[in-house]
Amino acid sequence: MFTFTSAFVTVALSISSFLKFAQAQNYTTFVPAASTFYASETATQFSINIANDSSDVYFYFASPAYSWVGVGFGQQMEDSLMLIIYPDADGNNVTISPRIGRKGGEPIFTDKIDLEVLDGTRIEDGLMILHARCSDCRVWPNGFLDATSPHQPMIYAFGGPYALQSSSDSADLKRHVRYGHFTIDMRAATGTGGVPLKSNASTGVQDLGVMTKDKDRRTLAHAILGCVVLFVVWPLNVLIAGFLKNIRIHAGFSVAVILILSITYGLGISTSNQFNRSKVFNTPHQILAIISIAPLSLLSALPARPLVRLHRIIPRLHVPLSNLALTLLLVSGGLGLQLSQQSRLIILTYTALSLTLVIFLAIIGSVVRRRGPAYARATQRLPLTSVSSSELGLLGKESRAGSEAGSATSLKGFLDESRRGGSMADGQQRKIFGGGTMPGPQYLLNMHPGVPVHIGSGRRI
Numbered sequence: 307m308f309t310f311t312s313a314f315v316t317v318a319l320s321i322s323s324f325l326k327f328a329q330a331q332n333y334t335t336f337v338p339a340a341s342t343f344y345a346s347e348t349a350t351q352f353s354i355n356i357a358n359d360s361s362d363v364y365f366y367f368a369s370p371a372y373s374w375v376g377v378g379f380g381q382q383m384e385d386s387l388m389l390i391i392y393p394d395a396d397g398n399n400v401t402i403s404p405r406i407g408r409k410g411g412e413p414i415f416t417d418k419i420d421l422e423v424l425d426g427t428r429i430e431d432g433l434m435i436l437h438a439r440c441s442d443c444r445v446w447p448n449g450f451l452d453a454t455s456p457h458q459p460m461i462y463a464f465g466g467p468y469a470l471q472s473s474s475d476s477a478d479l480k481r482h483v484r485y486g487h488f489t490i491d492m493r494a495a496t497g498t499g500g501v502p503l504k505s506n507a508s509t510g511v512q513d514l515g516v517m518t519k520d521k522d523r524r525t526l527a528h529a530i531l532g533c534v535v536l537f538v539v540w541p542l543n544v545l546i547a548g549f550l551k552n553i554r555i556h557a558g559f560s561v562a563v564i565l566i567l568s569i570t571y572g573l574g575i576s577t578s579n580q581f582n583r584s585k586v587f588n589t590p591h592q593i594l595a596i597i598s599i600a601p602l603s604l605l606s607a608l609p610a611r612p613l614v615r616l617h618r619i620i621p622r623l624h625v626p627l628s629n630l631a632l633t634l635l636l637v638s639g640g641l642g643l644q645l646s647q648q649s650r651l652i653i654l655t656y657t658a659l660s661l662t663l664v665i666f667l668a669i670i671g672s673v674v675r676r677r678g679p680a681y682a683r684a685t686q687r688l689p690l691t692s693v694s695s696s697e698l699g700l701l702g703k704e705s706r707a708g709s710e711a712g713s714a715t716s717l718k719g720f721l722d723e724s725r726r727g728g729s730m731a732d733g734q735q736r737k738i739f740g741g742g743t744m745p746g747p748q749y750l751l752n753m754h755p756g757v758p759v760h761i762g763s764g765r766r767i
């Protein structure tokens with residue numbers, strides 16, 4: 307009983323002496339001067355303290371991890387000094403990345419800023435908490451912080467909800483989904499240097515405008531148009547080339563493919579400057595996209611009559627070139643999704659769609675090779691051994707198109723040749739006009755000189 311009481315007294319005494327010690331050290335009572343921006347929508351706090359006896363600037367910066375969160379000094383991104391935080395590689399602590407903004411693009415990491423991360427920096431209940439001191443944050447390339455200003459302009463931004471975890475201070479960022487402005491009273495933030503305390507109310511800040519929602523519409527349009535052309539227009543065009551006898555529809559769709567692709571390229575190029583990683587065109591996505599311009603240009607140029615006539619091989623390049631271009635574009639598209647840090651689900655869906663498309667086109671290709679493409683069947687006699695009786699019936703019905711095609715345009719001639727290359731690889735390369743049951747113009751032309759001869763000889767007899 308005695309020992310229990312004395313133990314209790316000892317514990318109580320040591321607790322009270324610890325409390326006295328803590329009070330003497332006044333950890334809890336020292337409140338550094340600070341101006342605080344608090345966004346209740348996102349539970350984001352940014353507090354700044356300007357030391358009055360040194361050039362130090364202290365920060366307290368806390369926010370849930372919207373992948374990344376940034377605050378910058380200045381009216382706009384260009385030349386703004388920004389503090390950007392995101393979870394480190396393990397997701398256990400905060401990575402702080404000082405960056406300098408540039409016009410219309412992702413800010414660039416700067417090692418010119420000496421930022422010291424202090425004790426108390428952590429991730430707690432999903433909240434990133436940064437305690438930091440910066441000994442040279444008052445001046446940076448092309449900018450400075452006016453410590454006497456009652457209205458220092460500031461900007462802030464949130465990255466999208468994707469899993470950014472990196473211990474690198476120059477991690478690739480996705481474009482912000484929300485941003486805004488405020489001004490901060492630097493005089494109210496000036497006093498004895500120290501990390502500002504946690505708070506849930508704004509003090510010493512004004513002009514809190516609305517938070518602006520931001521969407522990267524051009525990049526979205528680039529991705530959507532790219533997918534539409536690869537997964538809809540292109541396969542449709544292959545079907546048209548294989549099964550429709552009117553070759554003009556194929557030509558029209560090919561022009562549409564090139565037009566949509568050109569817009570897609572234009573959108574891609576116009577958005578590339580906004581990210582550090584894409585602005586010099588050296589990512590695999592961009593390199594493959596640029597390489598695929600070669601087969602696309604050949605596909606567009608080779609049907610020209612003078613080129614078709616250069617060599618017999620040229621028309622036969624059409625199908626392989628088209629397959630090469632599609633493959634390059636599909637891979638490039640996947641790499642583009644990776645470049646823009648899309649979710650695994652989207653990338654897997656894209657991969658599945660691409661594989662389905664490749665298998666589908668392989669099946670279509672083998673069917674067309676066996677039957678012969680509609681246009682070719684409509685314009686030439688296939689070897690009987692490779693044509694079934696039902697197809698012969700079709701051939702008859704399609705023969706009118708064949709006679710129409712007697713005056714083949716250069717494109718028609720080109721495709722004619724290319725199909726013959728594809729469908730009659732057994733040496734049957736001889737071109738026979740006016741196939742089917744009705745005579746084509748060549749047949750009529752051939753017969754025409756004979757008509758007066760018959761009449762004449764009839765009279766002579």
Ligand SMILES: *[C@@H]1O[C@H](CO)[C@@H](O)[C@H](O)[C@H]1NC(C)=O
Nearest residue numbers: 329330331332333335336337
């Ligand atoms: C305790 O607070 C006083 C002012 O109330 C301050 O001058 C002193 O530096 C503080 N001590 C510590 C250890 O923070």
Ligand SMILES: *[C@@H]1O[C@H](CO)[C@@H](O)[C@H](O)[C@H]1NC(C)=O
Nearest residue numbers: 413414415475476477478582
């Ligand atoms: C941006 O690119 C430069 C070189 O062009 C590189 O040094 C830097 O680490 C990259 N990333 C960021 C976020 O600045």
Ligand SMILES: *[C@@H]1O[C@H](CO)[C@@H](O)[C@H](O)[C@H]1NC(C)=O
Nearest residue numbers: 398399423424425426427428
């Ligand atoms: C986070 O990093 C800071 C600075 O390196 C360190 O002081 C702090 O203890 C770390 N926190 C955790 C929870 O590891």
Ligand SMILES: *[C@@H]1O[C@H](CO)[C@@H](O)[C@H](O)[C@H]1NC(C)=O
Nearest residue numbers: 338339358359496497498499
């Ligand atoms: C700095 O500010 C504190 C109040 O936060 C004040 O007590 C102190 O005198 C100031 N020191 C200088 C050098 O102005």
Ligand SMILES: *[C@@H]1O[C@H](CO)[C@@H](O)[C@H](O)[C@H]1NC(C)=O
Nearest residue numbers: 344346349504505506507508
């Ligand atoms: C701010 O925090 C205090 C306690 O620290 C709490 O009483 C108050 O309700 C909070 N205010 C808001 C708006 O959350």
